[in-house]
Amino acid sequence: xxxxxxxxxxxxxxxSVEPGEYLLLxxxxxxxxxxxxxxxxxxxxxxxxxxxxxxxxLVLVPDHFVPNKDIKSAMQVKLLxxxxxEQEIKNFFxxxxxxxxxxxxxxxxxxxxxxxxxxxxxxxCTYGALGAFATGVGSTDIAGVMLIGKIWLKVPESIKIELHxxxxxxxTAKDLILKIISILGVDGATYKSIEFLxxxxxxITMDGRFTISNMAIxxxxxxxxxxxxxxxxxxxxxxNITVEKMYPDEDAKYFKSLNIDLKTLEPQVAYPFLPSxxxxxxxxxxxxxxxxxVVIGSCTNGRIEDLRLAAEIxxxxxxxxxxxxxxxxxxxxxxxQALNEGLINIFMEAECAVSTPTCGPCLGGHMGIxxxxxIAVSTTNRNFVGRMGHPDSKVFLASPAVAAASAIKGFIADxxxx
Amino acid sequence: MKIEGKxxxxxxxxxxxxxxxxxxxxxxxxxxxAKYCMEDIRPGFGKREDIKGSIIVAGENFGCGSSREHxxxxxxxxxISCVIAKSFARIFFRNAINIALPIVELKEVEEFDEGDVVExxxxxxxxxxxxxxxxxxxxxxxELLREILKFGGWLEYCLKKSGGDxx
Numbered sequence: 398x399x400x401x402x403x404x405x406x407x408x409x410x411x412x413s414v415e416p417g418e419y420l421l422l423x424x425x426x427x428x429x430x431x432x433x434x435x436x437x438x439x440x441x442x443x444x445x446x447x448x449x450x451x452x453x454x455l456v457l458v459p460d461h462f463v464p465n466k467d468i469k470s471a472m473q474v475k476l477l478x479x480x481x482x483e484q485e486i487k488n489f490f491x492x493x494x495x496x497x498x499x500x501x502x503x504x505x506x507x508x509x510x511x512x513x514x515x516x517x518x519x520x521x522c523t524y525g526a527l528g529a530f531a532t533g534v535g536s537t538d539i540a541g542v543m544l545i546g547k548i549w550l551k552v553p554e555s556i557k558i559e560l561h562x563x564x565x566x567x568x569t570a571k572d573l574i575l576k577i578i579s580i581l582g583v584d585g586a587t588y589k590s591i592e593f594l595x596x597x598x599x600x601i602t603m604d605g606r607f608t609i610s611n612m613a614i615x616x617x618x619x620x621x622x623x624x625x626x627x628x629x630x631x632x633x634x635x636x637n638i639t640v641e642k643m644y645p646d647e648d649a650k651y652f653k654s655l656n657i658d659l660k661t662l663e664p665q666v667a668y669p670f671l672p673s674x675x676x677x678x679x680x681x682x683x684x685x686x687x688x689x690x691v692v693i694g695s696c697t698n699g700r701i702e703d704l705r706l707a708a709e710i711x712x713x714x715x716x717x718x719x720x721x722x723x724x725x726x727x728x729x730x731x732x733x734q735a736l737n738e739g740l741i742n743i744f745m746e747a748e749c750a751v752s753t754p755t756c757g758p759c760l761g762g763h764m765g766i767x768x769x770x771x772i773a774v775s776t777t778n779r780n781f782v783g784r785m786g787h788p789d790s791k792v793f794l795a796s797p798a799v800a801a802a803s804a805i806k807g808f809i810a811d812x813x814x815x
Numbered sequence: 816m817k818i819e820g821k822x823x824x825x826x827x828x829x830x831x832x833x834x835x836x837x838x839x840x841x842x843x844x845x846x847x848x849a850k851y852c853m854e855d856i857r858p859g860f861g862k863r864e865d866i867k868g869s870i871i872v873a874g875e876n877f878g879c880g881s882s883r884e885h886x887x888x889x890x891x892x893x894x895i896s897c898v899i900a901k902s903f904a905r906i907f908f909r910n911a912i913n914i915a916l917p918i919v920e921l922k923e924v925e926e927f928d929e930g931d932v933v934e935x936x937x938x939x940x941x942x943x944x945x946x947x948x949x950x951x952x953x954x955x956x957x958e959l960l961r962e963i964l965k966f967g968g969w970l971e972y973c974l975k976k977s978g979g980d981x982x
Contacts, residue, residue, distance in 0.1 A: 417954075418957070419957040419958075419959045419960060420959075421959055436884075440970060444970045444971075444973070444974055445974065533906070534906075534909060535884055535906060535909055535910050535913060536884065537884060537910070537913045537914070537969060537970060538909065538913065538969070540970060541913075541969050541970060541973045544970065544973040544974065544977060545973045545976055545977050547973070547976075549912075549959055549960070549963065549969070584876065584879075587876075587904070587905055588905050617905070619905065
C-alpha cells in the first residue's frame with residue numbers, strides 16, 4: 398500500500414483499501430478559519446446542532462484578516478470567538494497567541510503523524526509533511542464534522558516523487574516544489590495523493606517538508622505525503638508525541654513516478670499567473686524584472702528556517718530604496734524565536750517592515766496590497782491574477798533566499814551572486 | 816433512483832465563475848442564484864422553464880476554479896436533475912454530493928447532442944441515450960454516496976445518523 402492507503406486503511410479499520418473506494422471515517426482534527434468557519438457554524442446551527450460532536454477535535458484559527466482589518470472581518474472573528482466559548486472549543490487562537498493555522502497546528506502538536514485531518518482551507522495538505530492524511534474540504538464538510546465527527550472520502554490514486562541527493566547552497570524546499578508543480582502542471586495531480594519518497598527525503602528538514610506538502614494543492618493534489626522517518630519521530634518527540642516510522646510497502650502501486658536529483662536544482666521563480674510557470678533564477682535574472690514589493694512569510698515560508706535564510710542574506714545589506722520588504726513570521730512562537738536569535742534586528746537594520754503573524758497580503762487581504770502595475774516577489778503559494786491586490790499587479794513566487802536577494806537588488810536576483 | 820430528461824450540452828473546463836458569476840454571490844438564496852446559472856456562457860439559461868428536470872452534459876474538469884458551494888446549489892435550484900461530465904474538479908465533486916446534486920462521470924459524452932433524451936439509472940450504473948438508442952455502463956455510486964443522495968445531502972445524512980439528536 399501507498400502512504401495514503403496505509404493511513405486510510407488504519408482509519409477505516411480495514412486490512413487494505415483500494416483507490417476509488419469510498420470511506421466514511423472518524424476525523425482526528427477538523428479546522429476552519431475566519432473566512433470559512435462562519436459558513437460551517439451557520440450550517441451547524443441550521444441543521445439543529447446544539448453541541449459540537451467533539452470540541453477537542455475542532456480547531457478555529459482566525460488568521461486570514463487578523464488583526465481585524467475592517468468591521469466585517471471583526472464580526473466574523475467575533476462569531477468564531479463566541480462559538481468557541483459557547484462550545485468549549487479550547488483550540489481557538491487569539492491575536493497575540495496565534496499564528497497561521499498551518500504553521501501552528503504541527504508546532505503545537507495538535508496534528509500528528511498518521512492523523513486524518515480535514516480543513517476548510519485548501520492548504521490543509523501542509524500536514525502531509527508529518528505523514529498525516531490532510532486535505533482541504535468545503536465548509537459543509539466541517540459542519541458535518543461538528544454534527545457527527547465524520548467525513549466521507551474517496552481513496553486517491555498516488556503519484557510517487559522519488560528524491561535523491563541533497564540541495565546545493567541557497568536551493569530550498571520551495572524550489573523543489575515549484576519545480577515539481579512545473580513538471581506535473583497545475584492539474585497534474587487532481588484527485589491524487591503526491592508522495593515524496595526516496596533517499597533524498599532524509600536530507601530535507603521538517604520546515605522544508607511543510608513547505609513542500611503545503612503546495613501539493615497547487616498541482617491539484619488531494620494531499621502531499623512524506624514518510625514518517627527519523628526526523629519526523631524526533632520532531633514529534635519534542636512535542637511529547639510518540640509515533641512509529643511509516644513507509645509505503647515495496648509493492649505499492651503508483652499511478653505515476655518522477656525522479657528528481659536535488660543536486661541538479663537551481664533556485665526557481667514562478668512567473669505570473671500560475672505556480673507552474675517556472676524559470677531557473679539564472680534565466681529569470683536576465684529578465685531584469687524591477688520589483689516594488691517583497692513579502693517573506695505565509696503558511697508556505699513563514700517558519701524559523703525561512704527567516705534564518707532571509708536574515709543570512711540581509712545581514713550587512715539594505716533593502717533597495719525603491720522596494721518595500723515585508724516580513725511576516727508565521728506564528729507568535731516563530732516571531733519570539735526570531736527575536737531571540739537576533740534575526741528581527743537584522744531585518745530592522747536592513748529596513749524591512751516586520752509584521753505580527755497573519756495571512757494578510759498572500760491573498761490580497763491586508764498588510765501589503767499591490768497597486769496597479771506593481772510587481773511583488775513573494776514566498777507565498779499563488780500568483781493568480783489579482784491575488785495580492787490590483788488585477789493589473791503581478792506576483793512572482795520564489796524562496797526566501799531569492800525574495801531577500803531581490804529586495805536588496807531591486808530586481809529579481811540570484812542569491813548565490815550576492 | 817432513475818431520472819429522465821433532455822440534455823443541454825456544454826464544453827470542457829466549465830468553471831465555477833461560469834456556473835455562477837461572482838457578482839451574483841451577494842445572496843445565498845438558492846432560487847436567486849438559480850436565475851443566473853450559466854449566465855456568462857449561456858445568457859438566460861437559468862430563467863428558462865424547459866431546464867426543469869433536464870440534464871447538463873459537459874466535458875472535462877467540470878466545476879474547476881473556486882471552492883464555492885454556490886455553484887452546485889445554483890444548478891440544483893435551477894431544476895437540473897443531473898450533471899454528466901467526462902470528469903469533475905475535486906472540490907466541486909464533494910460539494911455536489913454534499914448538497915445532493917447527482918453527478919455522473921462518463922467518457923463518451925461527445926456522443927451526446929443538445930436535446931437528446933437521456934435516462935440515468937443510478938442504482939445499476941446505466942445511462943441510456945433514448946434519442947440515439949445507445950446504452951452506456953458507468954461506475955454505479957458506491958453505497959455511501961447513494962445513501963447521502965437518498966437522504967438529500969451530507970448534513971441530512973449526518974442528522975439521520977445521529978438520530979436527529981445533535982445535543
